[in-house]
Amino acid sequence: MNGDGTQGYGPGAPYDRIVVTAGAPRITRSWIRQTKMGGKIVAPIGRSTFSQILVTATKTAEEKVVMREGTPCAFVPLVGKEGW
Numbered sequence: 001m002n003g004d005g006t007q008g009y010g011p012g013a014p015y016d017r018i019v020v021t022a023g024a025p026r027i028t029r030s031w032i033r034q035t036k037m038g039g040k041i042v043a044p045i046g047r048s049t050f051s052q053i054l055v056t057a058t059k060t061a062e063e064k065v066v067m068r069e070g071t072p073c074a075f076v077p078l079v080g081k082e083g084w
Contacts, residue, residue: 006083017042019043022076
């Protein structure tokens with residue numbers, strides 16, 4: 001299946017977990033909307049396509065997550081509407 005990973009996959013939502021395997025500039029609103037309350041999003045997030053931090057975001061409200069930073073990392077850039 002082809003699509004824009006920055007937009008997630010709405011037909012299967014909501015999800016307990018979303019794992020992103022490409023470096024993104026931010027946690028996208030689509031991912032937050034598609035995660036169950038209390039669910040988690042794990043994604044490499046950064047200001048550069050060459051350097052990110054592995055972030056675990058837990059959904060605490062309808063459009064809100066609490067983020068915990070993990071280890072520095074570098075993934076291929078996420079491209080798409082909300083990517084690089």
